[in-house]
Amino acid sequence: MKKKWWHDKVAYQIYPKSFMDTNGDGIGDLRGIINKLDYLKDLGVDIIWLSPIYCSPFVDQGYDISDYYNIDPRFGTMEDMDELLAEAKKRNMYVLMDLVVNHCSDKHEWFQKALQDPDGEYGQYFYIREGKGDQPPCNWRSYFGGSAWERIPGTNKYYLHMFAKEQPDLNWENEKLRNEIYKMINWWLDKGLAGFRIDAIINIKKDLRFEDFPPDREDGLCSPGKMLEHAKGIGVFLKEMRDKTFRKYDAFTVAELFNYKEDELRDYIGEDGYFSSIFDFSTHLIGASEKGWFDRKPVTPNEYRDVIFRSKIETENIGFMSNIIENHDEPRGVSYYIPEGECNEKSKKMLATLQLMLKGIPFIYQGQEIGMTNNEFESIDEIDDISTKDEYLVALKAGYSPEEALKIVSKYSRDNARTPFHWDTSQNAGFTTGKPWLVVNKNYKDINVESQINDENSVLSYYKKLICLRKDEEYKETIVYGKFSPVYEEYDNILAFYRKGEDKTLLIIANYQDKKVELPLLHQNSKVLINNYDRLNVENETIILEPYQTVVLDV
Structure with missing residues (x-):
């Protein structure tokens, strides 16, 4: 595999609205991110991905962009952005922005012109079709519920929106539109961005x-x-975009991609792939149901193991996936993947070990490194997220009471990850001096940076140890490029694998359950590099693992 500058990096996703507010308006801002760069550097972060900060009406939290060339005033100014890029560069850190080009906002100049003349030049920038009688052109559902078509007032024409009706889909079949997008991408790369996280890209075809x-x-x-x-035929667009933009800058790109086929992986992330990497969402799809969140099944440790291992084996000789536990579109991973009542510091550290030791680029989501959990929402009125509100109605229609529906959607809501970051024990968790835009999680006095930063046994300190090991000259080559090989697969609730490099072999074992387990000892005189307990018990050729105990061994 040809080595690239981003292979050995650790990435961190910032949801700017909830990270750090410096002007008291209850919304995080670029100045807050600049002020916390040293915190991120100390954690071991190399790459920062910023969720959208472009101008937007915020119907879908900035994923409805009204101006691709400007910063939304809620986050600051373009001067702030330039300063962030400069300050990151001083610290040898790289900045990614979100690239949202499947759709724009209905307030974007292009769409406003399309509404004025649906058959004109800008009407061709979107998918506008005649209705069937008094019905939409076809029966496609949007991701947020309801028809994916919205009638243009005063006509029988409809425009397509695969997401909210305020997010009209851009017509990638139009070469002129594509070139406008490429011009914008290159403008940002010229400014100093290291690359992009690419949103919902599979939908452009x-x-x-x-x-x-x-x-x-x-x-x-x-x-x-x-x-x-x-x-059919998305590859034509993706190859063109890569060649006209990213490749010219050696930019790092990581795509949000759900609906790809196995035999297409090499096209996406191979040596000549459209992207540098794609997110590994394999665990996020466990238990999903087309009926809605109310029908979701809990994740089991064996399922978690099986989908991760399958994903790693599939991509072994192809390219790099990006490993996540959670992001802005998911509930908190420790609340989702760990059974109720078993979420504690040991189980949180177990998940962290798996993420940081698997092959791929780790993306830590803000607050994950201190073990932030789901919030207990007291009312649907506390929820901001558009998809959660839709799923609440779906659950009510399925016969659940309002209390039951709230409990269901609270477990899976994207707002769990969007509650403000916990910096300290002061009011509003040190996030803002004003009224936070979204409720602060009630447990912020127990889970925050201030209480963990000097505690060598904290979740935060454990993340630092894992990242240090990834960057350790003795082990870096093995962790970044080493071959992945499962072991102990015949044991329930055990996730164990080798990372085999040219000079070193690491064995990672995780006991994914709330009870002790005994495993046969495979290697004598192993060196313990990471352990989420004080010691590792070995007796009579047997390893005895405590509940959720996780070890990284140099064998």
């Missing part, structure tokens, strides 16, 4: 027949995934 599919819910609509199964 549509099934241009715009036909009905069999409905999969009582609303008579079909899942957007059904359309994607029939959309």
